[in-house]
Amino acid sequence: MTRKNSRVEWARNRMIEKDIEGRGITDERVLDAMRKVPRHLFVEGNLKSRAYEDFPLPIGEEQTISQPYMVALMTQALKLTGKESVLEIGTGSGYQTAILAELSERVYSVERIPSLAGNSRKVLDSLGYKNVLVRLSDGTLGWEDHAPYDRILVTAGSPKIPMPLVEQLNENGMLVIPVGGNHSQMLTRVTLGKDGHLKEEKMEGCIFVKLVGRHGWEENDK
Ligand code: SAH
Numbered sequence: 001m002t003r004k005n006s007r008v009e010w011a012r013n014r015m016i017e018k019d020i021e022g023r024g025i026t027d028e029r030v031l032d033a034m035r036k037v038p039r040h041l042f043v044e045g046n047l048k049s050r051a052y053e054d055f056p057l058p059i060g061e062e063q064t065i066s067q068p069y070m071v072a073l074m075t076q077a078l079k080l081t082g083k084e085s086v087l088e089i090g091t092g093s094g095y096q097t098a099i100l101a102e103l104s105e106r107v108y109s110v111e112r113i114p115s116l117a118g119n120s121r122k123v124l125d126s127l128g129y130k131n132v133l134v135r136l137s138d139g140t141l142g143w144e145d146h147a148p149y150d151r152i153l154v155t156a157g158s159p160k161i162p163m164p165l166v167e168q169l170n171e172n173g174m175l176v177i178p179v180g181g182n183h184s185q186m187l188t189r190v191t192l193g194k195d196g197h198l199k200e201e202k203m204e205g206c207i208f209v210k211l212v213g214r215h216g217w218e219e220n221d222k
Contacts, residue, residue: 008040011052015068019054025072029080033102034072039065042093042123061113063209065093066155070206074153077176077189077203080104084150087168089139090211094120096155101129108146110139112212140213142168149173157185157208162215166190166198178208182222 016034025031040051042065047057056064066074074096080086080103091097091111097120100107109132111117117136124132135143139154140162147168154165154177165175169192178185187203210217 008038008052012039015052015054019069020072023069025069025076027076029082029103030072030075030099033075033099034068036102037095037098038127039068039095041127042095042098042120059093059116059119061116063092063113063116065095066208071096071099073204074155074176074187075099075103077187078151078153078174080151085146085170087143087146087149087152087165088155089142089153089165090155091120091134092116092155094124094134096153097124097132097134098127098129100153101132104151105131107132108143108149109134110137110143112136112138138213140164140211140215144168152176154178154211155208156211156216157182157206158211158216160215161188161190162211162213164215166192176203178206182210182217183207 040048043051043057054068056067059065084104086100086104086107088097088109091109097107097109114136117134121134142164148170149168150170150173152165152175157178169175171194173192175190177188179188180186184207187206189201191199212219
């Protein structure tokens with residue numbers, strides 16, 4: 001192992017201990033996945049040196065790679081066992097996609113911005129994730145071809161819960177999504193029971209970029 005690698009790993013482990021475990025994330029599988037996935041490879045240039053600070057960072061096109069603590073919180077909320085088919089809306093950098101790929105059977109990820117879909121595909125391929133498909137389209141419509149999904153994760157803030165996503169949820173499935181205004185949202189988990197009833201839980205305040213699409217915000221909404 002090169003010296004540079006071991007410094008990167010040191011920084012990553014430190015962040016996980018201090019900012020992820022330190023802030024109450026307890027799911028060992030989530031912590032292991034975060035110890036493994038090299039977040040610095042999902043950002044460009046000199047941002048790499050800040051990849052193991054607990055902040056969102058710019059990834060171009062006015063979008064951001066989510067804060068590691070938020071990635072951990074959302075992933076833990078999904079209660080993944082390794083057997084699930086997961087739909088992710090908002091591929092962005094592909095970092096959260098990689099974490100999901102570590103913890104589930106298969107990940108279908110949808111991104112609306114071509115350059116981000118292209119870049120994330122490249123990085124995920126170079127890291128050898130064979131259980132991930134990235135598609136360019138409006139994720140508020142879901143991805144009907146592979147539905148139903150055991151889990152759905154939306155990584156952009158939405159004014160409401162898009163109905164197509166609820167419709168593409170499997171029995172006992174869960175949808176995690178930030179819901180609220182343009183400047184702050186509430187991380188919300190919707191669980192579909194065997195009896196067809198939906199349970200909604202509000203988890204934690206958060207701030208995400210806009211989910212732009214037919215069942216989300218309009219491009220120019222403020
Ligand atoms: N999980 C990503 C978060 C990226 S930010 C990461 O950590 O890198 C949210 C992403 O959602 C942006 O890339 C944005 O372009 C994308 N997005 C917004 N609305 C979307 C929609 N309707 N369908 C698919 N992707 C969308």
